[in-house]
Amino acid sequence: MTVESVTIAYLGPAGTFAEAAVTAMGLSGVAVPAASVIAALDDVRSGKATAAVVPIENSVEGSVSGTLDELAAHPPLRITAEVAVPVRFTLMRSKDFDGQIQAVGTHSHAAAQCRRWLHENLPDASVVFTGSTAGAAALLGKPQDLTETGPHFDAAIAPELAAHRYGLAVVADDIGDNRDALTRFVRLELPGPLPLPTGADRTSLALFMKANRAGALLEILTELAVRGINMTRLESRPTRHALGDYCFSVDIDGHINDARVGEALKGLRRACADVLFLGSYPKHDGNQPVLAEGVTDADYADADAWLATQRSNR
C-alpha cells in the first residue's frame, strides 16, 4: 500500500482534538473528517478509509460511550494504536465580530469543563450546545449568504486548531477548569496483523456475561488477578436488552501474545458468554507494568515444560 492510498477518518469536523490526535500519532496519508464515531468506523468497515481515529476516554468526562458501544458492534474492528492528547480549550470568535459575547457555542462536555471560567468571565452569556466543539467554530467561520440565518451564538469554545481551520480570532486560551485534562484516542483498523509486543502494551476487550450468574464481575477480576494482570479501565455498558443487563468494556496491561494474557483471555472466554478481542497495542505512556513473581513468558514456558514432563511416563 502506498502512502498516497492511505485515508484516515477522524471524528470531525476539522479542527477537533481528533484531528490533533491524527497528527500526534504521526500518521501519513489523507485525514478526512467523519460526521460521527459511527461514520468514521463505517468508513473503515466499508474500505473508504484505512483507519479511523476516535476518542475512547477522557480524564474528566470518562469513557466515550458511543465509541465503546461501536467497538462492541459488528463487524469488529481492532485498535492498533493510541495517543493521549491534552484537552486545551480556546474561546474564539469571528474576526468580524467585536461586540459583547452573549452566547457561546460548544459541545456540552466542553461547556461542563469550562464552567468555572465562563461563570467568572462571561456570567451573563448563554451556552448553546453543538454536536462538537469544532462544529461550533465551523459555524462561526462559515460565510453567511443573505437568505440564511447564522449561528445562535457569537463565540465558540473549541481546540485552538479550530481557530486556524476556520479563520477565527482567539479571545482566550486554556480556559478549561482542569488544565491537566487529557483525551485518549485510538486508531481502529480492520483485523489484520497485530502490533508487535513492546513490553508496555494494552489489550482492550468487551466481555458479555452469562445470564443469571451472580458474582460475574468478581469472577472476571479473579481470572485476571490469578494471572497477575492489572486492569486499567473498566466500564459497564448496557447490552440494550434490559435495565441492569450489562457488558464490560475493559483495558488490561499486556499483549495478547504474552503468555499470561493468552491464558487469561482463554479463561474469560470460558467464563463469559462472549469475549470480543478489540486489540493489543503499545500504551501511549510506554509505562511497563510491574509484574508479580511467576507471570513472565519464561515462567509460563517453564511451567509448560514441567507439565509435559509430569504427564509423560518419565
Add this chain to the structure above:
Amino acid sequence: MTVESVTIAYLGPAGTFAEAAVTAMGLSGVAVPAASVIAALDDVRSGKATAAVVPIENSVEGSVSGTLDELAAHPPLRITAEVAVPVRFTLMRSKDFDGQIQAVGTHSHAAAQCRRWLHENLPDASVVFTGSTAGAAALLGKPQDLTETGPHFDAAIAPELAAHRYGLAVVADDIGDNRDALTRFVRLELPGPLPLPTGADRTSLALFMKANRAGALLEILTELAVRGINMTRLESRPTRHALGDYCFSVDIDGHINDARVGEALKGLRRACADVLFLGSYPKHDGNQPVLAEGVTDADYADADAWLATQRSNR
C-alpha cells in the same frame, strides 16, 4: 409541611421523561422544570425545591454520567425514591406544518435510539441535536415573532407528553429501535430521615479508591461478597485528576439499616479513601434479593451475642 409548599424540580423542559417520572412517583406538589441536572440539584441544595427528579440510568445508553458526577459532589444529597419509566419516542411536528420533513431535532441519545426508524422512514432527513428531546418540541411549538429565526428542523423526536405540552401533532409513535427501553429516575432530597427498609431496597454509593492500591476493585467486590451482598450497578467515573484515576458509582441490594449492609459499608469505609452514602430506598421493581445462608439480621444478632459471650469470662 403542607402539600402546597412542596416543589419538585425535574430535568426539564416540560414534557421530558423526567416530568413523566414525577407523575409516576405519585409526588404531590408543584413540578418545576430545571435547565439541567445540576440546576435541579442546586434547587434542592438551596431550598428552592423540596426534591429533584433526574435520570440516573438508561437501559440503552447506560448510566447518566452527569447525574453520577453530581451525586458525588458536595454538599451531598440523598436518593429517597426511584422509578423506571418506559422510554417511548414519538415523532411530532407543528400543527401548521404539513410539508416534507427535511430535518429532525432531538437529543443525540434519542437520535441514536431511533436510528433504524429514521433510516427506514426518513432516510434523507438530517438530524439536529438539541439539549433535550422536549427542548426540540418546545422550539417547534414556540410562536415565532417576525424578527426571530425558527428552529433548524421541522419535526422533533420527544416523549408523547411533549406533544401535549407544546401543542404539536403526532406524526409517528413508538419509533424507538428498542421498545423495552427504560430509564431509571431517582428522587433526591437533602439528608434527612431515611426511607424505612422494605426488604426490597437499594443502596447507592460513591467509592473513592486509595491511591496506588492495585486490585482495589477486587477488594471492594470481596467486601460485598463476604457479606452476601449483590451489586446491581457498577460504573467507574473519572475523578478528574488524571486519565485512569477513577471512583466507582455502585448500587447494591439492601438497606443501610440491614446488618449485612452496615458491616459492608464499614468495611468499604476502612478499605476506601472515602465512601459517600447516597441513600437507601425501595427498588422500583420490589424484587427481594435471594439471601445466602447466614446473612440475615437475625444471623448477625446471633453472632453478636455469641461473640459477647466468648469475650466475657464465662
Add this chain to the structure above:
Amino acid sequence: MTVESVTIAYLGPAGTFAEAAVTAMGLSGVAVPAASVIAALDDVRSGKATAAVVPIENSVEGSVSGTLDELAAHPPLRITAEVAVPVRFTLMRSKDFDGQIQAVGTHSHAAAQCRRWLHENLPDASVVFTGSTAGAAALLGKPQDLTETGPHFDAAIAPELAAHRYGLAVVADDIGDNRDALTRFVRLELPGPLPLPTGADRTSLALFMKANRAGALLEILTELAVRGINMTRLESRPTRHALGDYCFSVDIDGHINDARVGEALKGLRRACADVLFLGSYPKHDGNQPVLAEGVTDADYADADAWLATQRSNR
C-alpha cells in the same frame, strides 16, 4: 513382566489392614510385609518391590503423617491406585490363654478408637502400645522359648485377619467406637505410565510455599477455584525448617491429563516454590465430580482454538 516377578510391599506385619488393602486392590503377586512406611517405600525405590501399599488417611485419625512426609521425600514415587478399607477392630488372645485379661496390646490409634469398648468391658485392663496392631497379635502368637520373656499383655486389638495369621482366638469382634471408620490406602510405584483418566480421578500433590508470601494458601485455593477444581483433602505438613513453616499435602478431583487440572498445576507451579506431582489415579468411590460451566476438555479446546484465531492475523 510376569505375575511371578511382582512383589508388593505393604505396611506390615502380616495381618494389618494394609494386607487387607492389598487383597482389596486385587493385586496379583507376592505380598511382603515391610517394617514401616519408609521401609515399604524404600523397597520400591530400590527395586526390591514393584509397588508398596500404605495407609494415607483414616476417617478417625486423619492423615497418616509419615506417609505424607515420605511422599514428599526424594526420589519421588507415584500413587497409582487407592482403596478404602473398613476399619474393624477385633480383640484376640492366645488359644492357650483363658485367664482374666489384665493388659491389652495394640497401636495407640487403635486404642484410642476402642476407648469406649475398653472402658465398658475391660475397665481394669492396662493398655500397652505396640508399633502396629498386627504386631501385638504377632507377639501373642509367637511361640515362647524358655529363656525369653513373652509380651507384657495377654490380648491384642488387631484386624481379624491377624487372628488367622497368628493362630489366635477371637474374644470380641467389631469393638471400635466408630463402626463406619475407613482407612484409605494408596499403591505407590516408581514413576511410569500414568493410570488412564476414568472421569472419576484424584490427583495428589505436595505444595511448597515461597517464603514470606502472606496469603499463600488463599492464592493456592484461588488457582484451583478459577479452574473449577474441587479440593478433597488438605493437610499442612511442617517442612522441618522452622515452627510454622509448612508445605501442603493436597488431593484434588481430576486427572493431570484433564485440561483444567493441567492448567491449574501449571498455575501452582508458577505460584509455589515447588510442586511435587504425586499421581493421578481412579477414586475408590468412582464418584464423578459435578463440573461447573466452562471447565471441560472441550471448553478448553474451544478456548485454545479461539485464542489462536485472535492471535493470528485474521
Add this chain to the structure above:
Amino acid sequence: MTVESVTIAYLGPAGTFAEAAVTAMGLSGVAVPAASVIAALDDVRSGKATAAVVPIENSVEGSVSGTLDELAAHPPLRITAEVAVPVRFTLMRSKDFDGQIQAVGTHSHAAAQCRRWLHENLPDASVVFTGSTAGAAALLGKPQDLTETGPHFDAAIAPELAAHRYGLAVVADDIGDNRDALTRFVRLELPGPLPLPTGADRTSLALFMKANRAGALLEILTELAVRGINMTRLESRPTRHALGDYCFSVDIDGHINDARVGEALKGLRRACADVLFLGSYPKHDGNQPVLAEGVTDADYADADAWLATQRSNR
C-alpha cells in the same frame, strides 16, 4: 488462690519436654505428670488440676493430633499461654550398664528424628517404641526386682531432663537430625478471664463446616483476609463421621478483643456450622503482626461512628 493450691498437669512421665515447658512458662505450683493428653485435660475438667501443659505442634512432626482433637471436645477448655521448647534429644543408659547397646527405647517420633544419628552410630541396634521418650528412660531407671523382666532395650532417647529424673548416664547429647527443632506447648484452663491483649497475640479456633458447601475453606480464608488477619496454622482434622469430612484447627494473629478479630469471628460464626473459640493468648515469640491499612481498633471505631452518622437522620 494460693500458690500452694496450684496444680499443673503435664503430659508425663516426669522428664518429658512437657515438664520442661512447665518450667519455661514460669508456672508456680505443683507439676504433676499425667498419663496422656486426655488425662491431663480431664484433670483440669474435673478440678484435680488448675491447668494442663501439653504439646500442640512440633516443627518436625507437625500438629499433635491428639491435642487438637481434645481441644475440640467437650466440655471446652481454653488456651491461656504458650511456650516453644527446643527439642534436644539425648541418648542415655543405666549407670550400671556398659555393654554394647543392642536396642534403644524411645517414642516413634523421637526415633524418626534421630534416624540419621542412629544409622551412623548404632547401625545394628534395634529400636523399641515406647509411649513416650521419658517413659523409656523411666523403664531403664527403674530398679528391677528379681521376679520381673526389665525393658527390652538397654538405652533410651529422651530429653536430658529425664537422665536427671531417673538417674541415668548420658551417652550422647543433641543427637537429633534437626537441631533447630521446637515443640510448641500450650497451657489449658477452664474458661475464665481471658489473658489481656498484648499486641502480639494468637487466637486458636476449631471450625466445623456446613455440610455440602463446596469452597468452604476458600470462604473461611476470605473471611479472615477481608479483615486483614494472618493465619499462622491450619490443620484439617477428621470429624470422625466419614472419610473426607473435616473440621479445621486454626491459629490466627490477634486477640478476640481486637475489633478485626471480633468481626472475623462473627463472620466465621455465620459461615460455619460451628466455631469453637479456644483462647486468645500472648505469642511465645512476641512478634507483632504487620497490619494492613484500615484494620486497627481505631479504624474500626471510626467506621462504627461513620455508619452511625449515616444511619441517623443527619
